[in-house]
Amino acid sequence: MTEPLHFEQVTSLPVVPDRPADAHKGDFGRVVIVGGSRGMSGAVSLAGFGALRGGAGLVYLAVPQGIVSTVAAHETSYLTHALPEDDQGRTSLAARASLEEALQSATAVAVGPGWGQSEELVALLRWLYSTVEVPLVVDADGLNALATLPEFAAGSDVSLERPSGRILTPHPGEFARLLKADGTSLRNNRESFALRFARTHGVVLLLKGHRTIITDGHRLAINQTGNSGMATGGTGDVLTGLIAALLARGIATFEAALLGAHLHGLAGDLAAQELSEAGMIASDLPRFLPQAWKQFEEG
Numbered sequence: 001m002t003e004p005l006h007f008e009q010v011t012s013l014p015v016v017p018d019r020p021a022d023a024h025k026g027d028f029g030r031v032v033i034v035g036g037s038r039g040m041s042g043a044v045s046l047a048g049f050g051a052l053r054g055g056a057g058l059v060y061l062a063v064p065q066g067i068v069s070t071v072a073a074h075e076t077s078y079l080t081h082a083l084p085e086d087d088q089g090r091t092s093l094a095a096r097a098s099l100e101e102a103l104q105s106a107t108a109v110a111v112g113p114g115w116g117q118s119e120e121l122v123a124l125l126r127w128l129y130s131t132v133e134v135p136l137v138v139d140a141d142g143l144n145a146l147a148t149l150p151e152f153a154a155g156s157d158v159s160l161e162r163p164s165g166r167i168l169t170p171h172p173g174e175f176a177r178l179l180k181a182d183g184t185s186l187r188n189n190r191e192s193f194a195l196r197f198a199r200t201h202g203v204v205l206l207l208k209g210h211r212t213i214i215t216d217g218h219r220l221a222i223n224q225t226g227n228s229g230m231a232t233g234g235t236g237d238v239l240t241g242l243i244a245a246l247l248a249r250g251i252a253t254f255e256a257a258l259l260g261a262h263l264h265g266l267a268g269d270l271a272a273q274e275l276s277e278a279g280m281i282a283s284d285l286p287r288f289l290p291q292a293w294k295q296f297e298e299g
Contacts, residue, residue, distance in 0.1 A: 005195045010221040013262055014255035028057035029248025032106040033241060034099065035113040036063035036071060038089020043114030043140065045074040046234045046282055047241035052077050053289035054245025062102050064091050086120065093120040096127060108135050108247035112142025113237040121145055135165035135247040139240040143170050147177040166203040167257050169240060175207055195220060204253045208236060212261045216254045225265025229272045234282025239264045266292040
């Protein structure tokens, strides 16, 4: 029988750096979100909304060239970066050179929302995960790509080499694919699976669901905000962008994941109070993030 892991239970929220009165947009970081594909422009756009409402100074969405106009029409406050695409409207491997250019000034990167799945995207994900020097959030189809790599094979104790600062944000189904485990075992042992995975792979894991788990393998926190109205497509994309913004502002990975989960759930709670849980949609969350920030800052 596997011995239980020792860990520190975290129950307090981190302190956020002040926003100086004489600051400019460059002081609050540059987020680059890599995602989107033909028919899935909404996911990466929602991540962009989350990053903007997370307080990032500049937000760039690096998307296939065929959806640039669609993505840009969703919000005028973020910028777009067009990438070469394959015949299915997904980012192609030829985008690597363009991505290298887009990432030069980034202080945080997120990858996965609406990205789609292909062998070329797996190769791009491996390259991004292994080489990006700034903190990286991996979500959605980025996680699906990660799950195909041999370093994440069942029972592997070999971690994919990468710089520090990696946050993975799976829902239970995505986590089961990463673990090659069945859903029942995962549901019954969420904390132990999360702790071991985070410790083995040297990442911060944010396991979404009722009472989201955040752990780096040595510390563990259980988020106390959120409601069932958030169980709708796109809410996780908003969270991805929000966490990336916190990272871009210089908050450490575990603390950014913890605070991101809290603010995201709090925005959902505030939205539910006004709109009902049943009537909520993902794009409501960025609208209520300012109120969530205000409540957190006053708290």
